[in-house]
Amino acid sequence: MSRTDQIRKSSPDTKKKPLSREEQLKQSEFQAEAIVHINALYNYALHLTMNPDDAHDLVQETYLKAYKFFSSFEKGTNCKAWLFKILKNNYINRYRKNAREPGKVDYDLIKDFYHTIKDTRRDSTETETDYFHSLLHEEVYMAMQSLPEEFREVIQLCDIEGFTYEEIANMVESPIGTVRSRLYRGRKLLRAQLEGYAKKFGFNTEKDR
Amino acid sequence: MKCDKARELMSAAVDSELTSRENQAFTLHLQECSDCREEFEEAKKTKQIIQEKIVRFKAPQSLINSIMGLSLSSKKEPSTSPLTD
Numbered sequence: 001m002s003r004t005d006q007i008r009k010s011s012p013d014t015k016k017k018p019l020s021r022e023e024q025l026k027q028s029e030f031q032a033e034a035i036v037h038i039n040a041l042y043n044y045a046l047h048l049t050m051n052p053d054d055a056h057d058l059v060q061e062t063y064l065k066a067y068k069f070f071s072s073f074e075k076g077t078n079c080k081a082w083l084f085k086i087l088k089n090n091y092i093n094r095y096r097k098n099a100r101e102p103g104k105v106d107y108d109l110i111k112d113f114y115h116t117i118k119d120t121r122r123d124s125t126e127t128e129t130d131y132f133h134s135l136l137h138e139e140v141y142m143a144m145q146s147l148p149e150e151f152r153e154v155i156q157l158c159d160i161e162g163f164t165y166e167e168i169a170n171m172v173e174s175p176i177g178t179v180r181s182r183l184y185r186g187r188k189l190l191r192a193q194l195e196g197y198a199k200k201f202g203f204n205t206e207k208d209r
Numbered sequence: 210m211k212c213d214k215a216r217e218l219m220s221a222a223v224d225s226e227l228t229s230r231e232n233q234a235f236t237l238h239l240q241e242c243s244d245c246r247e248e249f250e251e252a253k254k255t256k257q258i259i260q261e262k263i264v265r266f267k268a269p270q271s272l273i274n275s276i277m278g279l280s281l282s283s284k285k286e287p288s289t290s291p292l293t294d
Contacts, residue, residue, distance in 0.1 A: 035276060042268035056272050063276045140262035158224060159259040165226045183220035187255045194258065 030070050033079045034063070040161060041083055047156055048091050050145075058094070062087040081167045084157070088171060143193035151186030154179055210238040215245045223252045 019027070041062060045055035065086055066073075073082055144152055150172075157168045158179075169176045215238045221227045222235050239246045 038268045038273060038276065039265065042272065043265055046266060052269075056269065059268065059272060060275055137262045137264050140258060141264075144259070144263065155259065159256050160263055165221065165224070180217065180220050180226075183224070184216065184252070187220065187223075187252050190259070191251055191255045194255070 026070060030067055033073070034066055034070070034083060037080045037083055038063075040080060041087055044084060044087060044156070044161070045091070047152075048088075049095070054095075058087060058090055061090050061094075065090065078163075078167060080161075081163060081171060084161070084163075085171050139197045140194065143190055143197065146193055147186055147189055151182055151189060154182045155186045155190065158183060210234045212238075212242060212245055215239070215242065216248070219245075219249060219252055222249065223256055 038059065041059050042055060045058040045062075046052065049055050049058060062083060066083055073079060144155065147155070153172060154168055157163045157171060158165075163171070165176050165179050168179050172179065174182075215235060218227060218231055218235050222232070227235060239249060
């Protein structure tokens, strides 16, 4: 779609005062670049806050700020990474400085989430029969939540959101070497947690070597 | 390459973030070290499990509407939004 088409498509229905051409252009660019990432941002916010209302507010604030400062976004760079960084900063400002305990998990909330999607997601792609594949979504989720935040965060950004190490390093404001080692240690911890779940359900996780 | 170094490179190997030189040395080490080989397989699998099992939620429609509202404040409800499907 050409830029002109985009503008035409998103132009107001002239019920209110029409926006300036400049504003229209900003809106259509913002829509194309930023709003497409709303699901990813919402999931990230949910993981951080563990609360749908807080996640809702956090994403809303993030977009408000992003729109306001959209001119500072460098075109051609990863907009999703830019938005994630804004969201993270917002989260820190809003929750960490206040009394909210980080890492506190509402297990009922997780169960509620997963209850609604259970069974519909028993994947058809799973062909292996080892213990890992017997794990439930909520078990993996809880194992993730049990990790110290610095590990959980990089795993989430890497494995779930698919950011590169460079992007993650920028987001968590640490060197790439730190990202590497956090991922290494985080995955090891996670693996141990998952084995714990598997053992609980009677799967033998010992290697017969 | 020693196991220490291989472990340092392990996550980057899982995520295809090694330079080609690092990758070469890492692959060579795996060929001769079964412990690191096993650890590498486990790390790959852990990543795969996360990707398979962590469920993605859709942003609620009310949130989408409110954000469309702030960026397109004078626009009527979009009939074909790329976000709703």
